[in-house]
Amino acid sequence: MPHLTIEYTANLDAHTDIGELCKTLSHTLVTLQDATGTLVFPLYGTRVLAYPAAQFAVADGEQGRAFVYLNMRITPGRSPELVQTIGDTLLAAARAHLAPMLDKLPLRLTLHIDATPPGYEGKFTN
Numbered sequence: 001m002p003h004l005t006i007e008y009t010a011n012l013d014a015h016t017d018i019g020e021l022c023k024t025l026s027h028t029l030v031t032l033q034d035a036t037g038t039l040v041f042p043l044y045g046t047r048v049l050a051y052p053a054a055q056f057a058v059a060d061g062e063q064g065r066a067f068v069y070l071n072m073r074i075t076p077g078r079s080p081e082l083v084q085t086i087g088d089t090l091l092a093a094a095r096a097h098l099a100p101m102l103d104k105l106p107l108r109l110t111l112h113i114d115a116t117p118p119g120y121e122g123k124f125t126n
Contacts, residue, residue: 002029002041004090006050007069009058015066015101021094022048025070028093034082041074058108070094070111078115087113 004025008018026048032040058065070090078086091111098107 001045002072002074003047004029004049004070004072006048007067007071008050008052009056009066009068010052010054011063011105012066012068012101012107013052015104016098018050018052021097022050024093024097025090028090032086032089034085040078040082040086065106065108067108067110068094068098070109072111072113074113074115076115076117083113083115087111 029041029046030043058067
């Protein structure tokens with residue numbers, strides 16, 4: 001873990017490369033270090049997936065509005081300060097990627113981090 005899911009309005013595809021955003025955020029996560037210099041997340045447990053919302057209504061429904069919702073699931077046990085650093089770093093990377101299109105349409109960018117233990121977790125790797 002972490003697993004980061006990106007939901008976004010499909011109108012962003014004309015303004016930015018969401019695949020590159022996925023790569024940027026993945027790189028951010030797998031290189032993030034804590035205060036001791038230890039990597040925060042395992043390389044092979046990191047997932048970043050993006051899903052466009054073809055049908056959407058943002059605020060008053062004006063189709064020129066856009067949103068990007070980042071939802072990250074992590075295993076519990078990290079300090080609140082480290083989770084804050086993770087969030088700040090990830091949000092800064094997303095903002096930097098999206099910066100060139102911010103003057104083209106109004107955008108809401110939200111990050112939500114869930115640190116909850118799984119009820120069940122089965123795994124398989126070949």
